[in-house]
Amino acid sequence: MGKKIKNEQFSHNGERTMENDVLSPKVKKIARDDVEIKVHYVDSIGKEIIQPTTIKGHYLDKLDIPWKEIPGYILSSVTNFQQTFIPNSDGIYLVYASQLSAPVIVYHRNTEGNLISDPQYLIGDLNRKFDTKPLEEANRFLIHGPKKPTGQFTQQVQEQEYTYNLLPVRNYQISKDLFIQTSNNVRVFDQPLSKKPLEKVLPYGTTWKVYRAVQESYNNIIWYNLGGNTWIPSTENITPKEIKKESSRQEMLDSPLAETASNISYTYSVIDSMNINRSVEIMYYKDQYITAWQTPYGDMDNQRYRGGEKVLVKKLVQLDNYSVWAELSDGFYIESKYLNI
Template sequence: MGKKTRQHHFSHNGEKTMENDVLSPKIKKLTRDDVEIKVHYVNSLGKDIAKPVTIKGHYLDKLDIPWQEIPGYVLSSVTNFQQTFIPNSDGIYLVYASQLSAPVIVYHRNTEGKLISDPQYLVGDLNREFDTQPLEEADHFLVHSPKKANGQFTSKVQEQEYIYNVLPIKKYRTNKDLFVETSANVKVFDQPLNKVPLEKTLPYGTSWKVYRAVQETYNGTVWYNLGGNTWVPSTESIATKIIKQTSPRQEMLNSPLAQSAENISYTYSVIDNMPINKAVKIMYYRDQYITAWKTPYGDMDNQRYQGGQNVFVKQLVQLDNYSVWAELKDGYYIESKYLNI
C-alpha cells in the first residue's frame, strides 16, 4: 500500500485545516493599512462648491469629517455618512443649500442720537466677511465707533453705530486781559479748524491780545482769536498770560497781518493789508477837503487833503468792520473810498 498523504485544511480565520494546503481564492484577507476616504462638498445639484478633501486613517479608527463653512451656503444633508474608517469607494458627500444672509445695518448719528445720513445696508453671502467704515466726510468729527467694526454675515440682522460731534466747536470763556505769548514763529489761521495757515506768522517772543476763543469739543484744542480773521490754536508754540491794562491805548492790537500799521486804533483790528506804493488822486471837488487821521477811527488832525490833489499811498489796510484805509507816505490815513485806486 502506498503511503497516505496528509491533507491540511484552513479555518475561516486563515488557520490550516486538514483539507487544503492553500487558501481559498474566494477569501479576501483584510489588512490594517491606511484607508482613504474622499469628502465632497456639493450643492443640491451635485456640483462641487469647494475642493474635495481626502482623509486617511487606519481601518476601524474613528473618522472625523472635515466640516466647512462655505459663504452663501448652509449644510443641509450628508450622504454616505460614516463614523469609522472602513473602505468607501463612493466617498462622503456633504450637501449644502444656498442661503442668503441677513443684512448688516450701519447707523451714523450725532451726539444727540439723531441720524446725520441714511442708514447703510450691507449685504453679502452667508458667512462671508464684512467691514464697516465711518463717513469719510465726517471722519474728523467721529467720537464713537463700534467695538468691532467687522465680522461675518449671519442669518440674523446685525447693527453697527458710529457717533459724530457735528458741532465740533463750542464757546470758550477767556479773561478780558488774556494774551498769548509766542515761543517760536507761530502759524495763524483765518478760522478755527482750518488746516491751511496764512502766509504770515506771529514772530518769536511777541505777545498778542485775545479777543475771544472757541474750543474743539472732541480733543479740547482751544483756538484764540487775535482780532478779525486771525486765529491761533493752543497746539502751537504759545503760552497764555494775563496782562492788566492801565490805559485804553495799551489794549491796541498789533495785527499779525499788518505789523507795519503800528498806530491802528485799538477800537478795531486789522484783518488784511495790501502794499500799493503809488501816487493816486483825491476824488473830490477842488473846493472840498478830506480829513487826515493819525489812526483809522482814532485821532483826527488839522491836516487836510484837497479834492484833486495827488497823494502817495504806501498800503491799504482792511479793518474787521470791513472798512479800507489808505496809509499815506506822510504817515496819515484816509479812507480809500476817496481815492481813485
C-alpha cells in the same frame, strides 16, 4: 498502513484555517493606516463649489468630516455619511443649498440720537465677511463706534451704530486783557480744528491780542482767535499772558516817511507807513466776510467786508511785528494780506 493525516490547524471554534505564512491570493489584506476618503462639496445639482478634500486615517478609527462654511451657501444634506474609516470609493458628498443672507444696517447718529444720514444697508453672501466704517466726511467728529465693526453675514439682521459730536468745540472763557506771545515762528489757521495752516506764520517773539477762544470738546486743546479768520491752537509754541491796558496811549514812533497812523493799538509801534489812495479788491471767498478793526489789534467792529468787494485804501501801515495794515476810507483797518495790493 493507515492514511497520513495532513498538517491542518483549527481555530478555537473548530474552523479550519490556513498556515500563518500562507494567504489566499483572492483575499485582500487591509492596511490599518491606509484608508483614504474623499469629501466632496457640491450644490444641489452635484456641481462642485470648492475643491474636494481627502482625509486619511486608520481602519475603523473615528472619522471627523471636515465641515466648511461656504459664503452664499448653507449645508442641506450629506450623502454616503460614515463615522469610521472604512473603504469608500464613492466618497462622502456634502450638499449645499444657495442661501441669501440678511442685511447689516449701519446707523450714523449725533449725540442726541438723531440720524445724520440715511441708514446704510450692507448686502453680501451668507458667511462672507463685512466691514463697517464711519462717514468719511464726519470721521474727525466720531466719538463712539461699534466694538466689532467687522463680522460675517448671517441669516439674522445685524445692526451697527456710529455716534458723532457735531459740536466739536465749546466756548472757552478768557480775560479781556489776554494776549499770546510767540516763542517761535508759529502757524495760524483760518478756523478751529483746521489741519491746513495759512501761508503766513506769526514771527518769533511777537505779542498778539486774543478776542475769543474755544476748546475742543474731547481734549484740552484751546483755539485762540486773533481777529477775523485767524486762529492759533494752544499746541503751538505760544504763552498766554494778561496785559493790562495803560491809562495813557503808548508813544508811537515816527515812520521814516514822517507819517504816523492815528488810532494804532497801544501794543505796537508804527515803523513805516505810506499813503496810496487806491481802490482794491477784498481777496477772500465771495460768500464770506472779513472783519473790520477800529485799530490794528485793537477792537473789532461790526463792520464787515465781503470777499470780492471793492474798498478804497488810504494808507498802508507797518507795525513793529512786521504786520501790514490797510487804513480804509471809512476809518477802519484790515490786514493787507486780504487785499490785492
